[in-house]
Amino acid sequence: MPETFDSPPRFDTVLIANRGEIATRIQKACRELGLKTVVVYSEADRQAPYGKTADSALCIGPSSAAKSYLNKDALLLAARLTGAGAIHPGYGFLSENAAFADAVEKAGLAFIGPSASSIEAMGDKISAKRAMIAAGVPCVPGPDTALSDDPAAVERLALEIGYPVIIKAAGGGGGRGMRVVPEAGLLQEAVALTREEARQAFGSPSLYMEKFLQHPRHIEIQVLCDTHGNAVWLGHRDCSMQRRHQKVVEEAPAPGISPDVIRPVGRACVEACRQIGYQGVGTFEFLYEDGAFYFIEMNTRLQVEHPVTEMTSGIDIVQAQIKVAQGDPLELAQADVKCEGHAFECRINAENPDTFLPSAGVITSLALPEGMGIRVDTHIHAGYKVPPYYDSLIAKLIVHAPTRAEAMARMREALAGTRVDGISTNIPFLRALFEDSAFTRGETDIHYLEQWLKQRRAP
Amino acid sequence: MSAIDFSDPATIAFLTEALTAAGASGLEISWPGGRLRIVIATGNEAGVDVSVTPRPAPTAQPLxxxxxxxxxxxYPGSPSRQAATDRLPSVLAADILGFLRVGPLLLPLCAGRAGILTKQLAEPDALVGFGDPLFEIEPQS
Structure with a gap:
């Protein structure tokens, strides 16, 4: 059932419930919209530069994320003490926490994101799949119901879908709570193990089963919806370059997929948003194999990789998200969305480029690239101390050029001009990846990077 | 503070043995009065470097x-007395030096340590965050 669209509260001050590069990015968007910002930080982030450029800054807890950035009460108290009218959750932390979105709304504040019920509905993978099937979004073969407790019924279902199958936790995501089953003999043990994992990690033993695709690519569709029933999709991204289910490089558009193939999928995503009454920005994630799309999940928040879509579409997604939260109607229709050129994003992580172990410490000196078609989203500076408590992402290097080949060349130049001293980063690894011939050709699948790394390690 | 004397040869011998047994390559421990560094060399011959800084003469305890x-x-001060910085009073650990107002609630701020209240570090009615410094006390034992 579609939700009713209530008028959201207007606001002039936004509390940024996040840290790092995304706190800087949200602050920039707010400033350009004439909004004041409140930055909250943990003790480890006391010296973060975005705290100094905010209208107000408040320490909300110790370094542990559980006691600061994940502390709902501390965040709501900070909003109350500073007079903030809205909370932007960024990505990660509480951005997809339905209880937090609900608490923000109940406190009379605007949550810059979808409603709590939308987050909840899309957070449960079974109900999300059901909603997508109803809207005509293509899904991976497998039922939109929870897996039965009856072993015989589970076996029948696996045979019906065809091996290999994948068992997934209904409350899972981000690559956790799933197990591939290549043959019938391994099925029951896999179900039992995944069910126990799901019970412990996600608080629900509910599982579902799908066909396991062997060589898929990870393709995303970005949507933007207002509170008046308008929705558009802003093109597509390829995020197949992953290590341990974590994206490393993203690009837009996804290479080798013709507009005729992607257009009906984009339209179905928009239709799904209308049917569920979705508000704000969101991302439909798909596996793509042999010319077909299979829905995997919807992310009900801003994505780390949103800049590649901003570069190709020319739309400031964070500003658009804030305007939607203010109750403004979308300023564009689908016909106005024109994606041009090609964009790449590299995630610069504070980690060892060979072992990928996190690297904390002081950045002694820093060089970041500049120039036409180059953008760097970051909060770091020379003298900045990378704390060991959080995600290792310290910067995003984004380039845009008329063609994919030109964008790759621009990224090579940009990476050559990037230097972070004092800590280890993955920059050498990214430089090597952008010299790889298969990646240069494009259309590599989600397993490619792991295989490439294995080959590099081989003597 | 730890009561272990890291300059004691018996302690060093014990740590060396434990490191060798664990296959660790070495260890470094620093404490206010010195530093101990044990390096387990190839062939299990350990190198030990202990430097003990002469303990300074007892001075005033840190603030x-x-x-x-x-x-x-x-909100500095308490209802029962003048604002905390009007004078430099002796305070007891349980004394209330001021309050944090959080909505309708007033959260008392206790000294936590007996001594002389030397400074108030935040302005009255200022919005302060977790861990922000509010008062400075010179402890008296």
């Missing part, structure tokens, strides 16, 4: 800073 336990508006 204690009373920090905000959460975010709120800062």
């Amino acid at each position: 204690v800073v009373v920090k905000a336990p959460m975010a709120g508006h800062f």
